[in-house]
Amino acid sequence: MEAEITLDVDGSRRTVTVDTRTTLLDALRDRLAVTAPKKGCDHGQCGACTVLLDGRRVNSCLIFAVAQDGAEVTTAAGLADGETLHPVQQAFLDQDAFQCGYCTPGQICSAVGMLAEAAAGQPSAVTAAGPPANAATTLDEDEIRERMSGNLCRCGAYANIVAAIRQVSTAGPDV
Structure with a gap:
């Protein structure tokens, strides 16, 4: 069975027809060509597929796309304001908080x-x-390590990821 859904993805209203068993991750990647969220484990264990759904972080491989009809989805690609990076994106660059980069969007x-x-x-x-x-x-x-424990980095860039988050967390509340 298929259903038509509308999602606001990174600021663009998108309508797509999906099988009712399609995950949000698969709808984003396979149907809407939004490749920022990555398919890592496809079981909600690695965090590579993390997106912001109506402002809250979720593992997009664990939820059905049809249940998100009308929702706002923000991926790492949608966080920047034009050419100006989001403070977290900038901190990841400043602190060299990635190696291969596969997990970085999540x-x-x-x-x-x-x-x-x-x-x-x-x-x-x-x-x-x-x-x-x-x-x-x-x-x-x-506190940062605990809160980020659902996101795995196979390269082991954890020290720099924590440093990047500390950089932003000490910058102020308007992140």
Whole structure:
């Protein structure tokens, strides 16, 4: 069975017909030629397919495209403002936070999402007990590593990825 859906992908309204069993990742890559999210494990274990769905980070290989009809999807390619890179993208360049680059789009989208989660006061497994509700979380290395643990880098660029996220997190709340 097929269904027609409309997605706002990186600022462009796109309509596509998909099989109802098609994942968002496959709809983006195979039907809409949006190649920023990568297919790594196809099981939600590596994070290479991470996108922002209505502002929240998701593994696009785990959700059906038809359930996202009308949603806003932002990939790493859609974060820049024209020629001006998003602060997270710029920090990844500044800190040399990639090697082969395969995981980088997912890492960047996940970092943008986790920065928003931390700013909103959403706790993680390592968040200190007792912060006031909705108070921004301080992002030290342990906090960043925990929040980014769903994104794997086969090359092992973790130290530079953490440094890039620290660069942005210390720059201010308007990321």
